[in-house]
Amino acid sequence: xxxxxxxxxxxxxxxxxxxxxxxxxxxxxxxxxxxxxxxxxxxxxxxxxxxxxxxxxxxxxxxxxxxxxxxxxxxxxxxxxxxxxxxxxxxxxxxxxxxxxxxxxxxxxxxxxxxxxxxxxxxxxxxxxxxxxxxxxxxxxxxxxxxxxxxxxxxxxxxxxxxxxxxxxxxxxxxxxxxxxxxxxxxxxxxxxxxxxxxxxxxxxxxxxxxxxxxxxxxxxxxxxxxxxxxxxxxxxxxxxxxxxxxxxxxxxxxxxxxxxxxxxxxxxxxxx
Amino acid sequence: xxxxxxxxxxxxxxxxxxxxxxxxxxxxxxxxxxxxxxxxxxxxxxxxxxxxxxxxxxxxxxxxxxxxxxxxxxxxxxxxxxxxxxxxxxxxxxxxxxxxxxxxxxxxxxxxxxxxxxxxxxxxxxxxxxxxxxxxxxxxxxxxxxxxxxxxxxxxxxxxxxxxxxxxxxxxxxxxxxxxxxxxxxxxxxxxxxxxxxxxxxxxxxxxxxxxxxxxxxxxxxxxxxxxxxxxxxxxxxxxxxxxxxxxxxxxxxxxxxxxxxxxxxxxxxxxxxxxxxxxxxxxxxxxxxxxxxxxxx
Numbered sequence: 001x002x003x004x005x006x007x008x009x010x011x012x013x014x015x016x017x018x019x020x021x022x023x024x025x026x027x028x029x030x031x032x033x034x035x036x037x038x039x040x041x042x043x044x045x046x047x048x049x050x051x052x053x054x055x056x057x058x059x060x061x062x063x064x065x066x067x068x069x070x071x072x073x074x075x076x077x078x079x080x081x082x083x084x085x086x087x088x089x090x091x092x093x094x095x096x097x098x099x100x101x102x103x104x105x106x107x108x109x110x111x112x113x114x115x116x117x118x119x120x121x122x123x124x125x126x127x128x129x130x131x132x133x134x135x136x137x138x139x140x141x142x143x144x145x146x147x148x149x150x151x152x153x154x155x156x157x158x159x160x161x162x163x164x165x166x167x168x169x170x171x172x173x174x175x176x177x178x179x180x181x182x183x184x185x186x187x188x189x190x191x192x193x194x195x196x197x198x199x200x201x202x203x204x205x206x207x208x209x210x211x212x213x214x215x216x217x218x219x220x221x222x223x224x225x226x227x228x229x230x231x232x233x234x235x236x237x238x239x240x241x242x243x244x245x246x247x248x249x250x251x252x253x254x255x256x257x258x259x260x261x262x263x264x265x266x267x268x269x270x271x272x273x
Numbered sequence: 274x275x276x277x278x279x280x281x282x283x284x285x286x287x288x289x290x291x292x293x294x295x296x297x298x299x300x301x302x303x304x305x306x307x308x309x310x311x312x313x314x315x316x317x318x319x320x321x322x323x324x325x326x327x328x329x330x331x332x333x334x335x336x337x338x339x340x341x342x343x344x345x346x347x348x349x350x351x352x353x354x355x356x357x358x359x360x361x362x363x364x365x366x367x368x369x370x371x372x373x374x375x376x377x378x379x380x381x382x383x384x385x386x387x388x389x390x391x392x393x394x395x396x397x398x399x400x401x402x403x404x405x406x407x408x409x410x411x412x413x414x415x416x417x418x419x420x421x422x423x424x425x426x427x428x429x430x431x432x433x434x435x436x437x438x439x440x441x442x443x444x445x446x447x448x449x450x451x452x453x454x455x456x457x458x459x460x461x462x463x464x465x466x467x468x469x470x471x472x473x474x475x476x477x478x479x480x481x482x483x484x485x486x487x488x489x490x491x492x493x494x495x496x497x498x499x500x501x502x503x504x505x506x507x508x509x510x511x512x513x514x515x516x517x518x519x520x521x522x523x524x525x526x527x528x529x530x531x532x533x534x535x536x537x538x539x540x541x542x543x544x545x546x547x548x549x550x551x552x553x554x555x556x557x558x559x560x561x562x563x564x565x566x567x568x569x570x571x
Binding site: 002003005006007009010013014017018084085086088089091092093094095272273 | 321324325326327344347348350352354356357358359360362363367370371372374375376377412415
């Protein structure tokens with residue numbers, strides 16, 4: 001445990017000096033503020049409180065931003081050690097590989113959590129100041145916060161796995177951006193075009209829900225929209241939220257971090273310094 | 274007394290290429306062993322197998338009765354990699370404190386350790402601002418953590434100036450006196466010559482020679498060089514008395530086989546007053562090294 005904590009403390013310090021902490025905090029704060037200040041237009045029409053609307057916007061934002069931040073922090077984790085030449089010495093120390101990963105995860109997750117809490121705290125503050133019925137939206141915001149951290153853990157794990165698989169940070173960065181584009185942007189576009197082409201057939205009824213649950217970013221969006229009943233306020237793929245039971249998207253949100261971290265551990269075990 | 278490190282019949286293949294073949298070696302507590310060899314002779318591969326970083330193809334390695342890479346072995350072994358590298362954003366002090374924590378040692382030892390290797394002043398500066406020699410000292414400081422039973426040092430003095438090298442070997446001597454075994458590789462043969470108990474020469478993955486320096490000299494049976502300085506005007510006399518001698522800058526240089534050394538010295542002593550000075554130069558480690566490593570090349 002001392003070894004994991006010391007690794008986490010060291011990694012946090014490095015992230016602080018590399019400005020990752022500042023970047024994550026500022027990005028989340030700025031986007032959350034913009035969304036909560038600008039996202040007031042549809043309030044009256046839908047008859048929900050201001051904070052719930054903000055949560056729906058924040059969900060869409062988090063789907064893009066949290067995976068990006070997680071991948072940016074994690075792609076260097078193992079490939080960077082390999083390139084700097086620090087890995088052989090570290091592995092000669094009496095610390096298990098999973099302990100190294102756990103230490104890094106703890107530090108990176110702490111940074112993401114700080115960023116999420118800051119962003120969501122600001123959003124809640126703005127909403128409460130402008131609309132005192134916003135208290136009703138707090139459970140949805142809390143749900144968004146912890147599921148954002150879990151989404152972050154999933155993409156941190158994926159980032160570590162890519163970092164272990166590619167021997168160089170530049171290669172790992174390329175793979176990380178590719179993964180982000182693939183899962184967060186292109187995946188939904190591909191699904192939408194498949195639905196259009198399918199025209200209400202087998203794909204739309206059977207394959208589409210599974211395809212959504214199989215993607216951690218989509219499952220995260222589904223879970224938050226279904227749980228807050230905000231599907232009506234969402235557009236695009238999120239509109240499918242009603243069709244899929246809550247427990248299924250919850251299971252996906254909970255299982256993906258474990259799967260991604262197991263993948264990372266397996267990939268790291270194969271690395272020979 | 275059991276050995277700290279025992280290697281028997283160690284073979285490592287990378288595909289078709291044999292990096293190590295049938296290497297056997299043991300290092301006793303307190304013994305300082307130098308590992309010599311060309312680039313690619315298998316030194317670093319041997320070290321990585323001892324550390325458990327890569328698996329052996331065949332053969333057996335035990336470190337203090339434990340398998341390489343096992344938690345017990347990793348606790349017993351300290352490592353200094355060639356060109357020690359650390360994260361540039363950390364200070365020397367932070368880095369050493371982290372390494373202390375990884376070994377379960379008290380983190381307050383960090384400053385004394387850094388002072389021991391002469392980095393007390395720079396401890397709070399980032400490693401990114403350090404010179405190569407300073408990074409090498411951080412590497413040395415981390416290798417001194419705890420009480421390692423075996424130190425594996427890959428080119429430990431590269432990047433250090435002559436004074437630092439001397440301090441470095443003094444630290445090693447102190448560790449060896451406390452019973453730590455030391456296995457180091459080096460290209461600086463002259464410093465290894467004076468500072469190690471035993472020399473192991475690797476060539477193309479095979480152990481070609483092993484023993485103390487006098488031992489290797491005897492086995493190589495390379496000629497001894499003698500430099501005789503004549504008193505004014507007596508040089509031609511001496512040259513006549515010592516067939517084969519060549520006059521270089523007023524001194525006579527001659528070589529003789531190991532077995533003829535005493536007889537030749539006797540003849541020089543017999544010249545009495547004509548000789549001003551005499552120097553005996555045994556074959557250097559460089560000579561021995563090329564002798565043994567060429568033996569397998571042919």
